[in-house]
Amino acid sequence: MSDLTPPVSSADHAEGPPDAPVTLVEYGDFQCPHCGHAFPIVHALQKAMGNRMRFVFRHFPLTQAHPDAEPAAEMAEAAGTKGKFWPMHTMLFTHQNALDLDHLAGYAGKLGLDAAWAGDAVAKHEFLDKVKRDFKSGVRSGVNGTPTFFINGMRYDGAYEYEAMLQAVEAAAAD
Amino acid sequence: MAADPNASSIFPAGTRAPDFTLPSGLGTTVSLKQYRGTPVILAFYPADWSPVCGDELALFNEVLDEFKEHDAQLIGISVDGIFCHMAFAEARKLRFPLLADFEPKGAVSTLYDSYRKDVGYSKRTLFVIDDQGLIAWSYLSPEGSNPGADGILKALDSLKNGAAK
Numbered sequence: 566m567s568d569l570t571p572p573v574s575s576a577d578h579a580e581g582p583p584d585a586p587v588t589l590v591e592y593g594d595f596q597c598p599h600c601g602h603a604f605p606i607v608h609a610l611q612k613a614m615g616n617r618m619r620f621v622f623r624h625f626p627l628t629q630a631h632p633d634a635e636p637a638a639e640m641a642e643a644a645g646t647k648g649k650f651w652p653m654h655t656m657l658f659t660h661q662n663a664l665d666l667d668h669l670a671g672y673a674g675k676l677g678l679d680a681a682w683a684g685d686a687v688a689k690h691e692f693l694d695k696v697k698r699d700f701k702s703g704v705r706s707g708v709n710g711t712p713t714f715f716i717n718g719m720r721y722d723g724a725y726e727y728e729a730m731l732q733a734v735e736a737a738a739a740d
Numbered sequence: 741m742a743a744d745p746n747a748s749s750i751f752p753a754g755t756r757a758p759d760f761t762l763p764s765g766l767g768t769t770v771s772l773k774q775y776r777g778t779p780v781i782l783a784f785y786p787a788d789w790s791p792v793c794g795d796e797l798a799l800f801n802e803v804l805d806e807f808k809e810h811d812a813q814l815i816g817i818s819v820d821g822i823f824c825h826m827a828f829a830e831a832r833k834l835r836f837p838l839l840a841d842f843e844p845k846g847a848v849s850t851l852y853d854s855y856r857k858d859v860g861y862s863k864r865t866l867f868v869i870d871d872q873g874l875i876a877w878s879y880l881s882p883e884g885s886n887p888g889a890d891g892i893l894k895a896l897d898s899l900k901n902g903a904a905k
Contacts, residue, residue, distance in 0.1 A: 630798050
């Protein structure tokens with residue numbers, strides 16, 4: 566009950582080389598405090614692993630618990646169409662307490678995007694399909710909360726702490 | 741995670757699901773047999789008010805639309821009383837019934853081999869019951885582990901594929 570479905574593809578947002586020996590996938594929610602906790606840890610892992618790790622982020626907004634999570638995910642997708650997915654990802658995780666639509670549009674503006682266009686795209690749910698696809702794939706992959714990580718396609722059930730995760734990705738790289 | 745996918749099952753597929761009637765709110769009750777004709781997902785769980793982000797019911801609440809695509813009805817059952825359930829459902833915006841296995845305590849959970857008498861609450865178990873009232877799939881989660889919804893969806897898929905044949 567824990568294999569990544571579908572596997573990582575060009576439809577995903579990825580940082581790092583496609584042929585890296587380790588691919589770390591996170592199913593996350595921009596309003597989830599645990600995901601916020603994991604954010605700097607993932608960054609540190611990326612730094613430590615360098616070109617040996619590719620990081621992929623898929624959306625898993627818990628919309629009933631976190632009402633701003635889905636619009637935030639839509640904003641990340643909107644930014645992604647302009648090549649700014651990762652800067653927006655950072656922006657959202659570093660402003661988890663202000664994710665209402667006005668703030669979201671403001672973040673787009675800060676990243677040099679057209680704030681009015683981005684806010685409008687989110688309000689009209691132009692990128693909701695992609696977010697929903699990610700969510701459904703997460704459910705099928707056995708995501709049971711946020712964040713859920715997959716290392717080379719297998720669900721990682723260990724702690725969301727740096728040492729534990731580094732050990733796990735190093736082990737996967739050595740396989 | 742068990743290597744044998746059937747190792748965690750509780751009842752063999754095809755077992756008739758025991759009928760029951762439990763309170764669902766103030767003066768209202770729900771019986772299993774009223775759902776005959778549609779698949780039912782029974783989710784026994786230890787207690788209301790577990791932490792949100794990793795919470796099984798919060799996840800199921802999000803996946804409800806997919807369950808509905810299979811015409812399946814989700815029902816949560818724990819030994820909490822109706823007032824506790826009502827407050828919990830409202831706070832978490834749960835969109836499915838929570839039944840109170842409160843008096844006699846744990847009786848229905850016991851019927852489904854889902855009760856821990858030593859601690860006085862239900863185990864974390866899942867049952868997918870077909871439209872004829874037969875158990876198609878069951879699963880006991882390891883202690884402290886949220887099972888996710890993929891097992892339920894696979895069981896519902898098999899029901900649909902079976903019906904199509």
